[in-house]
Every structure is written in C-alpha cells, then in structure tokens.
Amino acid sequence: MLAERGNIDFLVFECLAERTIALAQLEKLKDPARGFDPRLEERMEAVLVTCRQRAIRIVTNSGAANPHAGAGVIAGIARSRGLRGMKIAAVTGDDVLEHVRENAGDYKREYPELATIEDRIISANAYLGAAPIVQALDRGADIVITGRVADPALFLAPLVHAFRWPMDDWPLMGKGTLVGHLLECAGQLTGGYFADPPFCNVPEVADLGFPIAEVTADGSATFTKAPRTGGLLNVATCTQQLLYEVHDPHQYVTPDAVADFSAVQFSQVGPDRVRAAGAAGAQRPDRLKVVVAYLDGYIGEGQLSYAGPNALARAQLALEIVLQRLKRAGLSDHELRGELIGVNSVIQTADVTSSPAPQELRIRIAGRACNQRDAARIGDEVEALYTNGPAGGGGATKSVREVIALLPMLIPRDSASPRITIQET
Amino acid sequence: MKLHALAHARSGDKGDVCNISIIVHDASSYTTVASYLTAERVQKHFGSMISGPVQRHDLPHLGALNFVLHGALAGGVNRSLALDTHGKCFAALLLDIELPHGNAPVISSP
Numbered sequence: 001m002l003a004e005r006g007n008i009d010f011l012v013f014e015c016l017a018e019r020t021i022a023l024a025q026l027e028k029l030k031d032p033a034r035g036f037d038p039r040l041e042e043r044m045e046a047v048l049v050t051c052r053q054r055a056i057r058i059v060t061n062s063g064a065a066n067p068h069a070g071a072g073v074i075a076g077i078a079r080s081r082g083l084r085g086m087k088i089a090a091v092t093g094d095d096v097l098e099h100v101r102e103n104a105g106d107y108k109r110e111y112p113e114l115a116t117i118e119d120r121i122i123s124a125n126a127y128l129g130a131a132p133i134v135q136a137l138d139r140g141a142d143i144v145i146t147g148r149v150a151d152p153a154l155f156l157a158p159l160v161h162a163f164r165w166p167m168d169d170w171p172l173m174g175k176g177t178l179v180g181h182l183l184e185c186a187g188q189l190t191g192g193y194f195a196d197p198p199f200c201n202v203p204e205v206a207d208l209g210f211p212i213a214e215v216t217a218d219g220s221a222t223f224t225k226a227p228r229t230g231g232l233l234n235v236a237t238c239t240q241q242l243l244y245e246v247h248d249p250h251q252y253v254t255p256d257a258v259a260d261f262s263a264v265q266f267s268q269v270g271p272d273r274v275r276a277a278g279a280a281g282a283q284r285p286d287r288l289k290v291v292v293a294y295l296d297g298y299i300g301e302g303q304l305s306y307a308g309p310n311a312l313a314r315a316q317l318a319l320e321i322v323l324q325r326l327k328r329a330g331l332s333d334h335e336l337r338g339e340l341i342g343v344n345s346v347i348q349t350a351d352v353t354s355s356p357a358p359q360e361l362r363i364r365i366a367g368r369a370c371n372q373r374d375a376a377r378i379g380d381e382v383e384a385l386y387t388n389g390p391a392g393g394g395g396a397t398k399s400v401r402e403v404i405a406l407l408p409m410l411i412p413r414d415s416a417s418p419r420i421t422i423q424e425t
Numbered sequence: 426m427k428l429h430a431l432a433h434a435r436s437g438d439k440g441d442v443c444n445i446s447i448i449v450h451d452a453s454s455y456t457t458v459a460s461y462l463t464a465e466r467v468q469k470h471f472g473s474m475i476s477g478p479v480q481r482h483d484l485p486h487l488g489a490l491n492f493v494l495h496g497a498l499a500g501g502v503n504r505s506l507a508l509d510t511h512g513k514c515f516a517a518l519l520l521d522i523e524l525p526h527g528n529a530p531v532i533s534s535p
Binding site: 018019193194196199200236239240241242243244245246247248249250262263264265266296299335336337339341345346347348349364366367368403404405406408 | 429430433434435437438439440442444446448450471472473474480482484486487488489491493501502503504506507508509514518
C-alpha cells in the first residue's frame with residue numbers, strides 16, 4: 001500500500017524484536033542458508049516490482065542473524081521477476097559474539113552475571129548506528145538489508161544520505177531520530193493500539209494505513225499515511241507514540257545521538273497530517289548497546305476453563321490440586337505461578353472474593369524448570385484435572401518453551417566493525 | 426471519577442522496566458491530573474506488582490506525564506512467568522485509578 005499509493009522515496013521494514021536475532025541464530029546453526037526473517041520472501045515478493053518501477057529504495061533489518069543470506073534471497077526474487085541491475089547491500093558486523101567471548105574476563109568486572117551464563121550464550125549483537133546504511137545508499141544500493149541496527153537508524157540513514165547531513169550535527173541527528181522513533185512501530189502512529197471506543201475512536205482499524213514522514217533538509221517533518229486507508233493520525237496518536245518505550249524524554253540514547261524529545265510539539269495541519277517540531281540532540285555515546293542472548297531453562301504451562309455456577313470455587317480448588325501435586329513431584333523449589341485468567345492473571349493484586357462471581361474463567365499455571373521433562377509435568381498435571389480434578393473443567397492446553405533470556409551490555413564503539421557487501425542482479 | 430475519563434495511555438517495556446504515558450484528552454485537565462497522579466500514588470496503585478521505584482517525567486506542553494516503573498515485569502519479557510509479559514496492560518490499569526474530584530468526562534472523536 002505504501003509502495004503503491006504513498007509517493008515515497010524510501011520504504012523501511014523494521015522487523016526485529018529484542019530476542020528475534022537469538023532465534024534466528026539458532027535457525028542459522030541448523031541451516032547456514034537461513035537465519036533471516038522468515039517473512040522476508042513474502043514481503044519482498046509483495047513490493048519489489050512496485051519499488052523498482054517507482055524508484056523506491058528499501059531499508060530493512062530483516063537480515064537478522066544472516067543479512068548475507070537475506071540479500072541472496074532478495075537477489076533471487078529480483079532475478080525471477082526480471083529485475084536486472086539492482087544493487088542489494090548486506091550490512092554485517094553487528095555480531096560481536098566472538099569479541100564478547102574473547103574479552104569476557106574484562107566484561108565480567110562490569111557484568112558479573114556474564115560468569116554464570118558464559119557457557120549458555122547463543123548470540124551477542126550490537127545495535128549499530130545509521131553510518132553503514134548511509135554508506136550503502138551512497139554506493140547506490142537499491143536495497144539495504146541489515147542485522148541488528150538501532151530501530152530509528154533505519155529511518156535516519158536515508159535522511160542523512162539524501163540531505164548529506166553531517167553525522168556529527170547532533171541537533172539534526174536528534175530530529176532524524178525523532179522521525180525514526182515515530183515511524184518504527186508503523187501502525188502504532190496511525191491509530192493502531194489506540195482505539196478505546198467511544199472514548200478514542202479509530203475509523204476502519206482493519207484497514208490501518210501505515211505512516212509516512214515527509215522530511216525537509218532542515219529536519220522538520222510532517223507525518224501522514226497513504227490515501228484511502230483506515231486508521232487515524234492526530235496529535236493524540238503521535239503523543240502516545242512519542243513516549244512509547246521512552247524513559248527520560250530528555251535523553252533517548254541511540255548509537256547516532258542522544259535525542260531530546262522533551263520539547264517536541266505536534267500540530268494538526270490537515271486531515272491525518274501532523275507536523276512535529278522541537279526535537280533536539282546531543283553527542284552520541286562512546287559505547288554501543290549489546291544484547292547477549294542465552295539459554296535459561298524452560299517454562300511449562302497449562303490452562304483449563306471452568307464456567308457456570310460456582311466456577312470460581314472449582315477453579316480455585318483446581319489450582320490448589322495442581323500446585324500440591326507439583327510440589328509433591330519435587331517441583332517445589334521451582335518458581336511457580338498459579339492464577340485465574342479473567343480474575344487476577346494481569347491484575348495480580350486483585351481481590352478474588354470481592355469481585356462479582358465470574359460466569360467463566362480459566363486457570364493458568366506456569367513454572368520454570370531446568371529441563372524439558374519437569375516443564376512438561378506442569379501442563380500434564382493440568383490436563384489430568386479432566387479426570388482427577390473438580391467437576392466440569394474444559395479446554396485444556398499445555399505448552400513448554402525454551403527460555404532465551406537477555407543480558408544488555410555496553411561495549412566500546414570500535415569493538416563492532418560494520419561491513420557492507422553489495423551484489424548486483 | 427476514574428482517570429480513564431480524562432486521559433488515554435500507552436505502556437511499553439525495556440528489560441524489567443515498564444513505562445506508561447498518561448495523556449489528557451483536554452489540556453484543561455492537565456493540572457488536575459498532574460497534581461494528583463504523583464509517582465508515589467502510581468507506585469501505591471500497583472502495590473506488590475512492582476518492586477522498584479517509580480519516576481515521573483512531565484511534558485505539560487503535550488498534556489502528558491511519563492511514568493517509569495522499575496522492577497515491574499517479573500524479570501523482563503523473556504524470563505517472566507506472567508501472561509502479559511510486556512506489561513502492555515499496565516497503561517489501562519493505571520487509567521483505572523480513582524481521582525478525588527475534578528472535571529467532567531471528555532469524549533474525544535477523530
């Protein structure tokens with residue numbers, strides 16, 4: 001939709017959540033040709049021809065743990081569609097696992113936790129800044145695919161490239177970072193995650209249009225969305241997204257600048273058009289954030305529903321039975337959590353007895369275990385309630401998942417060496 | 426009256442920290458909300474659900490308060506045993522807080 005109707009110069013796909021790279025790394029270990037975002041092919045199949053026709057350049061972090069393989073896949077799709085002479089750049093160098101391992105002794109002084117997880121580490125990736133993407137665009141790349149890059153940098157890079165912004169102009173970097181921060185969650189700027197009818201109404205959420213930033217060389221930006229799409233773009237949606245995952249709005253730390261959003265102001269300049277002004281920035285930090293992902297045991301879970309008269313009492317008895325049996329089975333040292341979905345699973349402090357009797361509710365028991373067998377026991381005990389528990393439990397589900405936990409660290413900037421590889425179709 | 430009548434909100438996670446933005450529908454409610462909704466009250470509202478301190482950042486020109494809740498997510502999204510590991514529901518939970526008195530409810534339409 002953005003490619004077809006958006007009248008845009010750059011299309012950005014931000015696709016990596018915090019632990020996605022670790023999952024991709026595990027996939028790459030199984031198959032060296034994979035390890036990029038599993039939806040990369042689908043997305044590129046959808047936009048590549050249109051982007052080529054309209055001279056829209058693409059920037060994406062879909063490379064995850066394997067940007068080279070991702071670039072190869074894109075090249076294959078381009079060739080199969082007869083798109084010749086396309087330059088596809090892979091940005092690597094965010095993988096700093098070797099560096100972290102080699103210098104683990106030093107890092108343990110600042111991060112003592114490293115000692116206990118050292119033999120369980122899956123991946124360590126630095127959040128790179130915009131510079132390598134800018135270089136790839138300067139070298140004529142039509143598509144840039146990266147691994148871990150700070151999300152706003154994906155959007156800042158095309159601005160630096162197009163306007164020749166000096167990357168030590170901190171106020172400009174701050175303004176470009178604001179653009180990236182507002183765009184990076186896509187629909188969350190245009191009415192997604194906002195509707196609360198009738199207090200906050202959003203039209204046609206099912207056809208939510210994604211946001212577009214119109215940026216000028218001085219860094220001022222107007223936000224809009226593709227025509228004839230659903231959603232809503234106003235001062236309220238922009239204000240929510242401005243503060244999304246932000247702590248101190250004076251200091252939003254990225255590899256390219258410490259952006260200052262504290263004086264940002266929004267003005268509605270047309271239907272679904274909002275102008276943002278007032279972002280500032282200070283010098284970038286000397287160190288880069290790294291996320292170390294490691295294996296951290298298993299979480300087992302089971303759920304079962306109760307409904308009708310006295311459902312609450314039967315559900316509470318069910319919880320007691322399962323917890324008692326898990327303790328007897330030797331899982332008493334494990335972290336266990338029993339709760340009632342619909343009563344106190346989100347509001348842990350809810351007073352179960354004072355609420356009106358629920359018509360239906362669902363028990364949930366989750367627990368941490370060192371091995372898969374103990375984790376599976378939790379769901380099995382919930383399932384056993386079918387025949388051995390209180391009357392009328394229904395709809396048992398159980399699951400076991402391997403936990404990938406994260407340790408954030410800071411490393412010297414020059415410990416990561418970004419590299420660019422360009423292939424042409 | 427609940428805060429929900431005067432404001433909208435969004436929460437997000439970073440590690441074991443949850444932030445909640447509270448944004449008033451109408452600028453005239455800002456003083457009422459800002460004077461009642463102290464960091465201490467927010468901490469008390471969540472009670473044993475959070476272990477760490479709460480900080481508040483004020484953005485009066487946006488009609489917004491940004492609360493940063495430490496030790497709020499049972500170790501963070503990847504380790505937590507909770508159902509809502511991200512604390513995405515926290516924003517709505519804070520809108521449930523009862524205000525002593527104040528302005529009439531505001532309904533905003535696009």
